[in-house]
Amino acid sequence: MSRRRAGQRTASALVAATALVLAGCGSPYRGEPLGTAPALDTQAQVDGRALFDRYCSECHPGGAAGLAPGINNKPLPGWLVRAQVRLGMGAMPPFSRETISAVELDAIVAYVLELKK
């Protein structure tokens, strides 16, 4: 592959990443009225929903977009979700271990991953 082509690919990836972020504003609806509520099969997911509603749903209602872009359609693995929660990103604040414990964050991630199915 030529260097020029590599540059073009890098630029394309940038554009695609930006499009992905912007597309995240419109995210799929997950809720009881339309029969698309996430199935919570584990206690971690049940706990995660309550924690998500306390810390996350304010800006990402039900995982969809609200004040902030939706997060239920982002192809992020669990470790990256954890990193974003701990470090914050842009207008999203970081959440320390004092605010959300490691066990609580595990539960939130379990719920978020279920939201994305």
Place this chain on the structure above:
Amino acid sequence: MSRGARVVLILVALVAVAAVLFWRYGAFPLLPSRGGGQTEFEGPRVADAADVAVPAGYEVEVVAEGLTFPTDVTFDEQGNVYVLEAGYSYGEVFTVPRLLRVSADGGKDVVAEGESGPWNGVAYSDGSFYVAGKDGDFGAILRVTTTGEVTTVLGGLPSLGDHHTNAATMGPDGQIYFGQGTATNAGVVGTDNHAFGWLERHPDFHDVPCDDVTLAGLNYQTENPLTDADDNVTTGAYRPFGTASTSDQVISGAMPCNGAIMRIEPEGGEPELVAWGFRNPYGLAFAPTGELYVVNNSYDERGSRPVYGTGDLLYRVEEGAWYGWPDFHGDLQLDDEDRFGHATAPAPETLLSRHPGSPPAPAAVLTVHSSSNGMSFSTSEAFGHVGAVFIAQLGDMAPQVGKVAMPAGFKVVRVDPDTGVVIDFMVNRDPSGPASYTGTAGLERPISAKFSPDGSELCVVDFGVMTMSEQGPAPREGTGVVWRVVPAGGGAP
């Protein structure tokens, strides 16, 4: 270095810079606001229950249409439905406040009319309606008889500003509980209040605390929209527009006050303070346990002291407690730069040098800018979800209140007050916004959700179409609707 290598190097550098900028600032500064009101509406409004979704086991009906700025509903002993029309809407549209009796076929008979609005909440008890409304310029609790006679139970409430007198609610102790909103978004009168319209009419009006507070002495400079001159003014917290505050200045508390829940005997007398430090305590309801709950509309990102990222909060009310306005969101202090600042706006500084208490934590956190308003608890096994509170969300008023990535609110949610879990109950089949935004015939702006006395049905008051633009709200008269949710087939879901 070859030209190609230089190009790659520049691109890699650009990617690295973009990644750092994105991590630091995110997409928020780049995104346009997409509020639910940021749309066009030609009319007429059509309401079709087929465009509204509720969980399996329930069904939706239209009870009444063609209402102008309806805000609440109540029921008499026979289960007859009465709906309140506010007589005022944001956007400075003044109509006649009315209490209407709704017949089974959707017909509307006028029970009473008022002289000034808004009439924001109504309760029925023992042959009388109690309305959170206005008497002249001031907020008031009004008694309305079934024959339409209107008398003032309590007048002189400080309702001349952004937020008004809300949610007249009959308590288990036989007293009328009500919420009184603040004059301002975050404690400081500014040009946003001129845009609301009231600063021109009441240039000396400002917030009044319920107890003495001591100021840090912060002041905010703005242009002066009250004069034609190109002048600026300096305004402090709890002070009239153009009046500065000083460090350690004590602002005397007084009753009645702003940002509070108060109560009064149905016969009248002096109001009693229940709790304070709210911003706009719009929805009040007693749980089956007898405990009082309030849903408080949180800060906007507007005015001299904009506050970013604060969702509406549901509280179990503790008598006498201070709930944190204007320096807290729930139990979080607003001067936390990580939490309440962002790329284009710093977190607000603290207005009070000493706080009256430690604000209680909320029972549930609701969506930012959802405008979570009228609510009630399910008490009936026939309807289900006994002990859950159903909250109507008027929906965002972006961009006036701040920017949103997508419409927020425009639905009814069911909240477990013990766990804080919030579950959608009534949404549009196209849930991406109000009907006028999605081009459907579903919900516009739900503003109150009230159960019938036997708890078997939930009436949802839909304020109607209110579009938004940079010039502010544009509410449409005659577009209000009352919906009803019942168990499908009349049985428990």
